[in-house]
Amino acid sequence: MKKIAVMMFMGLWVLLSVHTCWAEKAYVVNTSKITLRGGPSTKDKIITMLKQDSAVEVLGTQSGWSHVQVLGNASRNYEGWIVSSFLTREVPWKVQVEGFKEENVRLKQRAENIEKEWSASSGEKELMSEKLEKAENELKSVRTKYESLKKASGSLLALQETHEKTLKEFQEARVTLETLQKENMILKSSQRNRWFLTGAVVLLVGLIFGLVMGRQQRKKKSSYY
Known part of the structure; x- marks a missing residue:
């Protein structure tokens, strides 16, 4: 019974320690490259290195670490954990x-x-x-x-x-x-x-001129009879 209670307490503690949030954009501010790891610990495997001003999408936070997805054409959809103090919401x-x-x-x-x-x-x-x-x-x-x-x-x-x-x-x-x-x-x-x-x-003037000339010619012909 005590073991079950301890396990329930630990599970509740893990849930409370992991803060999920709306995905928001952030940028790397460290002047040197920083590590993107597979988990929220320096013992977890390094996935890749991120340069300064690299754009990421923050998916959640836990114990001073941020769960992020790397943005950009060359990101290869990397997803992992980074120390939260190396991130800023301000656009560089x-x-x-x-x-x-x-x-x-x-x-x-x-x-x-x-x-x-x-x-x-x-x-x-x-x-x-x-x-x-x-x-x-x-x-x-x-x-x-x-x-x-x-x-x-x-x-x-x-x-x-x-x-x-x-x-x-x-x-x-x-x-x-x-x-x-x-x-x-x-x-x-x-x-x-x-x-x-x-x-x-121009077309209208031509028509009028043609009508006038036609009448004059008919008058001249009628004068011969």
Whole structure:
């Protein structure tokens, strides 16, 4: 009876010591590689070594250890245990900088596409030039802030605030570029309508001229009789 009670107590203790939680993303903060083990102990087998800033998904915690799944294309779906003190929920500045680089490339490509469409169109060049110049200036401003952010990445709090502000400006620049693209399409459509109306007018004038000439010829013939 005592053995059963002891076993029940130990089972309850294990359940209470293992904390499950909603899966959340975390990053390795140790400057050197750390071990991913098969269990929550230094005696457990080492599965692989994780570099600094490696992204993981936290599945649960137990006695100072975190049960994680390694994220990323080269992770091979590794799953194991890591010391919780080596993890942080804050996104590393290097990861944020890479995100800014990708966003900057996409925004630059969109600006180049708009410039090509503008060059191929005719009419309203001055207005389109002003709008394009404004969009390019916004892009330069965002790029300058990105470079400043990369240099001042030592402070995570300041980095996060600047990151949010810069993303907002990215979105505003994106809206401006999309508006330019729509206006360019409207401009091309209006040019096609002008050519159509011009052709219709020429055809109408030709018909009127033909009717007038026909009447004059009939009058001349009737005067001979």
